[in-house]
Amino acid sequence: KSDYLTTGPVVPQFEKKIASYVGAKYAVAFSSGTAALHAACFAADIKEGDEVITTPITFAATANSILYVGGKPVFADIDPNTFNICPQSIEKLITPKTKAIISVDFTGQPAAYDEIMKLARAYNLIVIEDAAHALGATYKNNRIGTIADMTMFSFHPVKHITTGEGGIITTNNRSYYEKLLLFRSHGITRDKNKLHVKDEVAYYEMQQLGFNYRMTDIQAALGLSQCKKLPHFIKKRRELAAKYTETFNKIDCITTPSQLENTHSSWHLYVLRFDLKKLQTTRKEIFLALQKENIGVNIHYIPVYFHPYYQRLGFKRGLCPNAEQLYENMITIPLFPSMTEKDQEDVIRAVQKVVTYYLNK
Numbered sequence: 001k002s003d004y005l006t007t008g009p010v011v012p013q014f015e016k017k018i019a020s021y022v023g024a025k026y027a028v029a030f031s032s033g034t035a036a037l038h039a040a041c042f043a044a045d046i047k048e049g050d051e052v053i054t055t056p057i058t059f060a061a062t063a064n065s066i067l068y069v070g071g072k073p074v075f076a077d078i079d080p081n082t083f084n085i086c087p088q089s090i091e092k093l094i095t096p097k098t099k100a101i102i103s104v105d106f107t108g109q110p111a112a113y114d115e116i117m118k119l120a121r122a123y124n125l126i127v128i129e130d131a132a133h134a135l136g137a138t139y140k141n142n143r144i145g146t147i148a149d150m151t152m153f154s155f156h157p158v159k160h161i162t163t164g165e166g167g168i169i170t171t172n173n174r175s176y177y178e179k180l181l182l183f184r185s186h187g188i189t190r191d192k193n194k195l196h197v198k199d200e201v202a203y204y205e206m207q208q209l210g211f212n213y214r215m216t217d218i219q220a221a222l223g224l225s226q227c228k229k230l231p232h233f234i235k236k237r238r239e240l241a242a243k244y245t246e247t248f249n250k251i252d253c254i255t256t257p258s259q260l261e262n263t264h265s266s267w268h269l270y271v272l273r274f275d276l277k278k279l280q281t282t283r284k285e286i287f288l289a290l291q292k293e294n295i296g297v298n299i300h301y302i303p304v305y306f307h308p309y310y311q312r313l314g315f316k317r318g319l320c321p322n323a324e325q326l327y328e329n330m331i332t333i334p335l336f337p338s339m340t341e342k343d344q345e346d347v348i349r350a351v352q353k354v355v356t357y358y359l360n361k
Helices: 010-022 033-043 061-068 087-093 113-123 174-183 217-227 230-248 283-292 308-312 321-329 341-360
Strands: 026-030 051-054 072-075 098-104 126-130 150-154 167-171 270-274 330-333
Touching: 010 026, 010 167, 010 217, 026 033, 026 174, 026 217, 033 061, 033 126, 033 150, 033 167, 033 174, 051 061, 061 072, 061 098, 087 113, 098 113, 113 126, 167 174, 230 270, 230 341, 270 321, 283 330, 283 341, 321 330
Parallel strands: 051 072, 051 098, 098 126, 126 150
Antiparallel strands: 026 167, 150 167, 270 330
């Protein structure tokens, strides 16, 4: 019944809701999380010749967004305990060409932002936080969304809340906010205070090369509805994760991800790391065995620079030993808000059964 189907009054309502939830001054919604990351790289003025340090344990979109604006991704290794980007690895890679850091809150667990932000300020770098997994996560009692210079949240269907497809950038920086608004709408503005021509009617100007990355009112309306369910979704995810951690920490050939002190993950994913030497098998065999038990397992993620496209750019295996070792040993098990107690028990029993089989083989 609205007058709008595409970008209209519901989009700013959704933006205001997310900004308020995370405690940010500004939020700009986009058609996808990838579009939002692309826009953040534009707002950070990353261009050809600039280097941006990021993690290889992420979906390809994180690094791709650097390439979109002409920058060069530089991959830092991970902390083998948290599976997140390692600040010490970041510092070793900083050069005069480094412009920014794109951290990733892998599985919903915040990265080590005290150290990351300290490095950024020391070397005059911009921090873009890929928090696609981490809506609702907290770091030192503050919700993720205001620590970095810009933070991206994703609303893809598998994330904490969904708009079908969609993403958003939150920031406290007015300049970034205005650049993001311009970028998502072809670089066009109707703001009378910014127009070069002041006395025309029905007038607008394209002032930058931008993209059509707008979110629709339909998506935003769904997002507003989903926001009401977010506290329940996060509570359920944390309960499920706590049960997994309690159970799997008792099995010495399985490692669960560690959280930094005073942080609380919002648990988008739950990843198990298997000691394949003790089990005397391969990750593939465990994966297929769990599938035979009707468990919907997955692997997150193939290190970005393993992909053929990145190999053609000159990236070689061996760059990040911790990340590569994690990839060879990890499996993602099911975790979702509608998961029942029986569902979770099925997963736990299946993992225990498969592990016991290989231990006694």
